[in-house]
Amino acid sequence: MSPAASAPPADWNARRLRAQKLLARRPQAAPLLEFLIELLELQRDLFAWAGGQDWLSAVAAAEGEFPRLRLARLPLEELSGRFSEFLERAAEIGTDVVRGLAENLTAQGTDSQRLVLAAYLAREPLDTLAKALGCDPLQLEFFPRAFAQPLAEALAAQAAQAAQTAKADGKPPEEWHENFCPVCGGPPQLAVLLDEALIKSRRLLECALCRTRWPFRRGLCPHCGEDKAEQLEIHTTEDLPHLRVEECKTCRGYLKAVDLRKDGLAVPLVDEIASIELDLWADERGLWKLQPNLVGI
Ligand SMILES: [Zn+2]
Numbered sequence: 001m002s003p004a005a006s007a008p009p010a011d012w013n014a015r016r017l018r019a020q021k022l023l024a025r026r027p028q029a030a031p032l033l034e035f036l037i038e039l040l041e042l043q044r045d046l047f048a049w050a051g052g053q054d055w056l057s058a059v060a061a062a063e064g065e066f067p068r069l070r071l072a073r074l075p076l077e078e079l080s081g082r083f084s085e086f087l088e089r090a091a092e093i094g095t096d097v098v099r100g101l102a103e104n105l106t107a108q109g110t111d112s113q114r115l116v117l118a119a120y121l122a123r124e125p126l127d128t129l130a131k132a133l134g135c136d137p138l139q140l141e142f143f144p145r146a147f148a149q150p151l152a153e154a155l156a157a158q159a160a161q162a163a164q165t166a167k168a169d170g171k172p173p174e175e176w177h178e179n180f181c182p183v184c185g186g187p188p189q190l191a192v193l194l195d196e197a198l199i200k201s202r203r204l205l206e207c208a209l210c211r212t213r214w215p216f217r218r219g220l221c222p223h224c225g226e227d228k229a230e231q232l233e234i235h236t237t238e239d240l241p242h243l244r245v246e247e248c249k250t251c252r253g254y255l256k257a258v259d260l261r262k263d264g265l266a267v268p269l270v271d272e273i274a275s276i277e278l279d280l281w282a283d284e285r286g287l288w289k290l291q292p293n294l295v296g297i
């Protein structure tokens with residue numbers, strides 16, 4: 001039997017091509033997609049670098065423990081130089097806000113940068129650090145998150161490979177019903193709907209950090225656990241038939257789902273960002289997003 005959770009291949013080229021394709025089709029999301037295309041380049045380099053490092057034994061949880069990876073155990077001294085470099089490159093591609101904040105962080109020096117990275121990896125709130133820098137925590141989070149995401153993805157791939165070699169240890173459990181990633185503990189960014197060989201119309205959640213997907217019951221709010229059908233509403237539009245907003249009326253939260261049965265060429269993380277009008281619509285409706293995406297929407 002195949003493991004319950006798995007990551008789609010880290011195909012950076014496919015992401016870039018999809019973003020370029022949607023850029024031509026979706027002018028309303030153009031600034032976000034242009035930024036994403038540049039960011040993917042930086043992340044691809046980090047992914048390649050992380051793939052060549054030997055961090056897995058340091059971050060792997062004990063046998064049978066989940067999530068499998070403890071990113072807070074990553075060697076900060078080794079990451080620090082790369083993070084500084086990432087900030088400098090992000091300043092070159094970002095919006096005024098990103099550039100200003102990246103320059104601010106660069107000027108603070110490596111100790112402050114390391115604090116930001118350490119807090120993010122340990123899932124601690126960034127409020128105090130953001131206040132000291134005079135910015136919004138969500139804006140500040142962009143940097144450690146965009147930096148850590150390809151690292152987490154590389155580690156998840158290494159962990160999956162190691163688990164395959166060992167034939168058991170480290171494999172995600174067959175049944176995983178939590179609302180966080182079994183591999184890295186990250187929150188779900190979005191849902192994916194697809195047909196599998198044995199199970200039709202399967203709903204999976206995709207991790208915002210390492211991109212692992214794990215099956216999650218349809219008709220269940222990942223945030224508050226609501227499962228009454230009348231409290232869960234799905235919204236679709238004609239313009240974007242393969243996207244939908246999954247609203248929970250109990251906690252007022254929503255996440256977007258990408259229906260790969262309707263568009264098999266979609267790359268969920270890119271299509272989610274490109275469908276910003278659904279987020280604007282949800283915001284007007286008074287809903288909050290369970291997990292803002294990489295570009296802060
Ligand atoms: Zn994950």
Ligand SMILES: [Zn+2]
Nearest residue numbers: 221224248251
């Ligand atoms: Zn809910």
